[in-house]
Amino acid sequence: MLSPYIKLKDNCVLCSKLKNSQNDPDFLFDGGHNLYVYKSPFAEKWPGAFMVIFKRHIYEQSEIRPSDLPDTLHSLVCFEKAIRKVTNCKRINLVKFANVAHHLHWHIIPRYQNENFSENCSWELQDKTKEELYKRIDKDFFNKDNPIYNKLIQESLFEIKNRSSPYxxxxxxxxxxxxxxxxxxxxxxxxxxxxxxxxxxxxxxxxxxxxxxxxxxxxxxxxxxxxxxxxxxxxxxxxxxxxxxxxxxxxxxxxxxxxxxxxxxxxxxxxxxxxxxxxxxxxxxxxxxxxxxxxxxxxxxxxxxxxxxxxxxxxxxxxxxxxxxxxxx
Ligand SMILES: [Zn+2]
Missing domain, CATH: 3.90.79.10 (Nucleoside Triphosphate Pyrophosphohydrolase)
Structure with a gap:
């Protein structure tokens, strides 16, 4: 849940995304104390990609309060685990830019076995078409009805619930x-x-x-x-x-x-x-x-x-x- 006491910024695009998450088709699940999880814009070419938004309007990781750091890092690792398990990807790209929206968020992007440019960063490949990016594509891979995100939600919530206590x-x-x-x-x-x-x-x-x-x-x-x-x-x-x-x-x-x-x-x-x-x-x-x-x-x-x-x-x-x-x- 997004606490009503959390201070959001009026003219920030990600703050309003947080506020309107219930009506947002890209919203996936509440990632616990500090994070909301959405389908990433990268998901169009790398199905399974998450956009993870910090629940307060801050800009850099170093502005996270020390008491929130372990939960934040641990949650990101849980999401990564879920993506690796569900997508069976070759590796993960985890990035924090916030060049456009000045609000702390990350993209967790699965990189697949059959990519043509697997050594390039995913953000360098935005102008490539799906056909250029992949050697071959399973017909359901980019399908809107691909159940991948239902599995990812289930698996992420399982990981969060079952992560070990810090004590x-x-x-x-x-x-x-x-x-x-x-x-x-x-x-x-x-x-x-x-x-x-x-x-x-x-x-x-x-x-x-x-x-x-x-x-x-x-x-x-x-x-x-x-x-x-x-x-x-x-x-x-x-x-x-x-x-x-x-x-x-x-x-x-x-x-x-x-x-x-x-x-x-x-x-x-x-x-x-x-x-x-x-x-x-x-x-x-x-x-x-x-x-x-x-x-x-x-x-x-x-x-x-x-x-x-x-x-x-x-x-x-x-x-x-x-x-x-x-x-x-
Ligand atoms: Zn914001």
Missing amino acids: FGCALFLRPVDLNLRSQYSKYTPDEIIRMARENPNQWECLLMKRNYYDYAWDFIGGNCEINEYPEFGMMREVLEEVGWKIEKYKEVTRQWKMGAIKGFVYLAIPENIQFLEEEPPRIHCEEVQTVKYFNLIQVLNDSLFPDSVRGRISAFLNNKPDFGSIDA
Whole structure:
């Protein structure tokens, strides 16, 4: 929906296109927070091309508010994915001109296998006829009834709805070094465990996993939330997927920020099965996890073997900081 509070400009052709989208034959769908999607003028020669218009009257990408940037970029990528999937094109041309209409918009143009000038930019080829552009044309390719845009709308909305959430949820598993205390673990509440570990961090250990992908670094068990999934439920789902443990009790201990945005939530977590305290805790096989191991909290804090985000979480936890910033996330 176009919010009635959005300030549009009277004499801007794209602002009036936004305002009159319901009666516009080229309007395709509402692309979420920041974008409306239309059939591009390029679609006449490259069926499937989108024109994506920013929902406020600004001119350049650098005028997008930082809080709107991730959604905008992510949405553009979703549309590109949908176009690639539906059209089976050879490549995508993504362009932002705004030379004529001074309002931020992009064209996402599929380039096809059987083009004669595939190394030229699509905007250089505007004066070519369809017959000149393509080696051969399927008779329905340029047909008005080509169902391509219905499929593109469906696929784009699916991509937007199912894109991953920008947040992660991860679990802090703690165990005391002292075996007597460890044997009584199930008696304690999360608050009591948090208090004891903060009072005596040298006597407590945390469980980390070594990733079996990307950078193979040590990390907390957990992962990215799904869209519309609360981070605590994301944490519980990821723990179940990665080690097979059901979480019985948990409590948020800190939130990780990066460049002005929350990246994730860290929970002290206690699984149903107390075997998680063992030296080699029983766990399910998961491709993403190479191994898991307990480390002393003070060692994690001081050892550059551990990524900045892991040390930052432990430091924030021990210092009772509800929020902390990290260079990696
Ligand atoms: Zn405008």
